[in-house]
Amino acid sequence: MMxxxxxxxxxxxxxxxxxxxxAAAPAAKNPPTLSVDxxxxxxxxxxxxxxxxxxxxxxxxxxxxxxxxxxTTEQVNxxxxxxxxxxxxxxxxxxxxxxxxxxxxxxRNEISGYTVNNSIIVIVRDINKTGKVIDAALGAGAxxxxxxxxxxxxxxxxxxxxxMKAVQDARDKADVLAKGLGKRIVGIQNVSESTGYLESxxxxxxxxxxxxxxxxxxxxPGSLSLTARVHIDYILEN
Numbered sequence: 383m384m385x386x387x388x389x390x391x392x393x394x395x396x397x398x399x400x401x402x403x404x405a406a407a408p409a410a411k412n413p414p415t416l417s418v419d420x421x422x423x424x425x426x427x428x429x430x431x432x433x434x435x436x437x438x439x440x441x442x443x444x445x446x447x448x449x450x451x452x453x454t455t456e457q458v459n460x461x462x463x464x465x466x467x468x469x470x471x472x473x474x475x476x477x478x479x480x481x482x483x484x485x486x487x488x489x490r491n492e493i494s495g496y497t498v499n500n501s502i503i504v505i506v507r508d509i510n511k512t513g514k515v516i517d518a519a520l521g522a523g524a525x526x527x528x529x530x531x532x533x534x535x536x537x538x539x540x541x542x543x544x545x546m547k548a549v550q551d552a553r554d555k556a557d558v559l560a561k562g563l564g565k566r567i568v569g570i571q572n573v574s575e576s577t578g579y580l581e582s583x584x585x586x587x588x589x590x591x592x593x594x595x596x597x598x599x600x601x602x603p604g605s606l607s608l609t610a611r612v613h614i615d616y617i618l619e620n
Contacts, residue, residue, distance in 0.1 A: 414618040415571055416563075418556045421611050422547025424540035426580060428532035428603045431506040434475065435519045436526040440482070442495045448479065451498040454523040461522035462504055465514055471505040501528065512601050530585040532603045537580045544610035545577065552614045560618060569617035577610040 437455045441447035459472055477500050481493045504519075506512050509532065516527050534540065560567050583604055 411620070413568075413620055414565070416556055416559055416565075416567070416616045416618055417613065418552045418559070418616065419611065419613050420548040420550070420552025420555065421609065422544045422549070422551055424542070424544035424547070424608045424610070426534040426537070426540040426606045426608070428509060428534050428583065428606055429507075430533050430535055431509045431512045431515075431601075431603070432531045432533065433504045433506060433512065433515055433519075434528040434530070435502045435504060435524045436528050437500045437502065437523065438497065438525045440495055440497050444479075444481075444496045447496040447498045451500055455500050455502065457522040458502065458519050458524050461518040462515055465511055465518055466508075467504060467506065467511075467515065471507065473503050474500060475503045476501040509603050512603070516601070530601065532583040532606065534580055534606050537608065540580055540606075540608045541577055541610065544608050545575065545612070548575070548610040548612045549614070552612050556614070556616050560616070563618070565618040567616045568619050571615040571617050573612065573614050575610060575612045578608060580606055580608045582606065 435458060437451055437458060439447050439451040439454060441450060462472060463469065477498075479496065479498050482495045482497055483490060484492045484494045502519075502524075504515055506515055512530070516530075519527070556567060583606055585601065
C-alpha cells in the first residue's frame with residue numbers, strides 16, 4: 383500500500399515538473415508574412431469568327447412566307463459555301479414563324495400577313511474570309527448580320543502567359559514592400575489564383591453597319607485578352 387502511495391506521489395511530482403518546464407519554455411514564434419495580390423493579362427490573336435446571319439421574309443400567305451424564306455436561306459447557304467465554308471460550319475440557330483395583325487382599332491384581331499425569321503450561324507475558320515462571308519450573305523438576300531464574334535481556339539498558352547505575369551507582378555510588389563520594411567523574402571506560405579476566360583470580341587449589328595463600305599466589308603479582328611489574378615503570402619525573415 384505504501385509503495386502505491388509513493389509511486390503516485392512520484393508521478394504527481396513528475397507531472398508538476400513537466401508542467402513548469404513547459405510553462406517556462408518560450409512560445410514558438412510564427413515567421414512574419416507579407417500578403418500581396420498580382421494581376422497579369424495574356425493576349426491572343428483570334429483565329430476563328432462566328433457570324434450570325436438573319437433571313438426575314440413577309441407575305442400575306444403563310445405558305446409563301448415560309449417558301450420565300452426557305453429559298454432565300456438556300457441562296458445564302460450556297461453563296462457562303464462558294465467561299466469554301468464547309469456545310470458542317472453552317473447551321474440554323476433559330477427559326478420563327480408568326481402572324482402579323484392589323485393595327486387599326488376595329489381590325490386588331492385580323493391577320494394581315496406572316497413573318498418568318500431564320501437565323502444562320504456560320505463558323506469562319508479562316509478569319510480573312512469574314513468580310514467576304516458577310517458580303518456574300520447580304521448579296522444573296524440576307525436582311526441582317528445580327529452579330530460577329532472573334533475567338534481563339536487555343537487558350538492554354540494565353541492562360542499561362544497571364545498567370546506568369548500575375549506571379550511576376552506579385553513578386554515585384556512584394557520585393558518593394560519587403561525592402562521598405564527592411565526584411566528579406568525567404569519563402570512562400572500560400573498561393574491562390576483566379577483566372578478568367580478569354581473574352582471574345584463582338585460586333586453587334588450597329589457596328590457592322592458602320593463597318594460596311596461600298597466596295598466590301600472590312601472587319602478588323604483585333605486582339606483578345608485574358609486576365610489572371612494571384613494572391614501570395616510570402617514568408618519574411620525574422
